[in-house]
Amino acid sequence: MFEDLRDLYQEVIFDHNRNPRNFRVIENASRAVEGFNPLCGDRLTLYLNIVAGVIEDVSFQGSGCAISTASVSLMTEIIKGKTESEAEALFTQFHRMTTTEGEVDLEAVGKLAVLAGVKDYPARVKCATLAWHTLDTALKNEGQTSISTE
């Protein structure tokens, strides 16, 4: 049973890596932030259109390993239509899930749970969290245009 679940999780990661969702540029995005993980070489630009506190549209461009690509693809799916504070709450849950710091609300993270396994691979945690740190910067620091995980 547990093995089946692992296979399912891997299949979701492979799928999002092969066919990333929301992989495009948003012209005139209200926020655009570039995230870089020098440990692995993952690089992405996150585009957000925020209207009255709601993430009306979100997309990304860039290149990285399977974990980072699947993570940003899944993130764009789950945060689209959410408010900024809902997205921040998800960031907190995702951070806990990948670092095991505190309780995780599994219902809230939903499909993101496929990435929970990275906590067993410390070198891959930054691959999985790059998208979320980039989002966090985009939401909290208007005007900042890039972040690095180092």
Ligand code: ZN
């Ligand atoms: Zn990576």
